[in-house]
Amino acid sequence: MRIAVLISGGVDSAVAVYRLLEQGHDLHLFYIRIGNDNGEGDCSAEEDIEMCRFIAAKFKLPLDVVSLHQEYWDNVMDYALRTVKAGLTPNPDLMCNKMIKFGYFEQRWGHEFDLTATGHYASTREIDGKKWLATAVDPVKDQTDFLARISYDQLKHLIFPIGDIPKARVREIAIQTAMPNAYRKDSQGICFLGKINYNDFIRRHLGERPGAIVDIDTGRKLGTHRGYWFHTIGQRKGLGLSCGPWYVVKKNVSDNVIYVSNGYDTERQYGRVLHLEEMHFITADPWGDNCSRRKVSFKNRHMPNFLQGMISRLPDGSYLLESEQKVQGIAPGQFAVVYDPSGSICYGSGIITGRKVETVITNPTEQHANG
Numbered sequence: 001m002r003i004a005v006l007i008s009g010g011v012d013s014a015v016a017v018y019r020l021l022e023q024g025h026d027l028h029l030f031y032i033r034i035g036n037d038n039g040e041g042d043c044s045a046e047e048d049i050e051m052c053r054f055i056a057a058k059f060k061l062p063l064d065v066v067s068l069h070q071e072y073w074d075n076v077m078d079y080a081l082r083t084v085k086a087g088l089t090p091n092p093d094l095m096c097n098k099m100i101k102f103g104y105f106e107q108r109w110g111h112e113f114d115l116t117a118t119g120h121y122a123s124t125r126e127i128d129g130k131k132w133l134a135t136a137v138d139p140v141k142d143q144t145d146f147l148a149r150i151s152y153d154q155l156k157h158l159i160f161p162i163g164d165i166p167k168a169r170v171r172e173i174a175i176q177t178a179m180p181n182a183y184r185k186d187s188q189g190i191c192f193l194g195k196i197n198y199n200d201f202i203r204r205h206l207g208e209r210p211g212a213i214v215d216i217d218t219g220r221k222l223g224t225h226r227g228y229w230f231h232t233i234g235q236r237k238g239l240g241l242s243c244g245p246w247y248v249v250k251k252n253v254s255d256n257v258i259y260v261s262n263g264y265d266t267e268r269q270y271g272r273v274l275h276l277e278e279m280h281f282i283t284a285d286p287w288g289d290n291c292s293r294r295k296v297s298f299k300n301r302h303m304p305n306f307l308q309g310m311i312s313r314l315p316d317g318s319y320l321l322e323s324e325q326k327v328q329g330i331a332p333g334q335f336a337v338v339y340d341p342s343g344s345i346c347y348g349s350g351i352i353t354g355r356k357v358e359t360v361i362t363n364p365t366e367q368h369a370n371g
Contacts, residue, residue, distance in 0.1 A: 001114035009048030012119030016161040029063040034072040087253035088333025102154040123163035138166040148349035211256035234329015270326040276319040276350025297343040306343040
């Protein structure tokens, strides 16, 4: 097949190219540039583009560097700044995948090919004639939580060539095939920031607004922060407080106050109930009109392990997700990504709100039919 391959200069997408060529496909490489002239908002650098050129030359493949800078600013960065300013915690990576990599790119270039491939650690599975997003073999590297807002039309056009092998094997293949980036370190940057410091980015666009850091249990002021938008629920580092650990457990946006609680096991940093709005199912709603007390696995942040719980649809169309385990750092604005009970199929995601809802399930460890 003719396949458009999104490459980044990293080892994962390079090995994805190699594996697709081994299967006999006709490939065209693309690098999406999203930064402006001073590099802000570019999760790449010139060295990344140069590495992409090395990969293209090694395999004698065409490479196009395409720009989606304005679309990125209008959709991903604007979303991130609006969310942070509202006192919420955004996830720009989900929006970048939905709007940029598999949105505008597909509309302008990807649709001309049979499929689009990436180096994401994910896979797909055919169930009853439909394509479902499935987790990768490597649970530590699995990235399905970053793909949980894409549409079914986008998923149908995607292929993930390295989702069936662990990261260690990806490195082995890169070394065995003498990839120019075989020993290159993995990128640790957030998609929409790359090498830019997060706090510097927020400060540049939202400025600073000093406010109080308050012990939620005593009401005592412990220190001063530079703006609630620099902090998120569950945060421990960067508070500048002694006699810790201290965790951010609440924010008062109108008064610009950050509330913290002390101790590794403080109950203030945990919760069990997540209220979800704007629930999005990738392939289909797996429960249809009968979403009552369904067992699921889920994640409320990027991590290798799944949490277990029950999900129910409320009369207003929102969802209630109750965890069997205590959940650390439930941050409004973040996405809860919902999977089947085994954690192998990603159904989709909902946005966590700060709304308090009466629990539907009286016993969170109660076992119910999967349905």
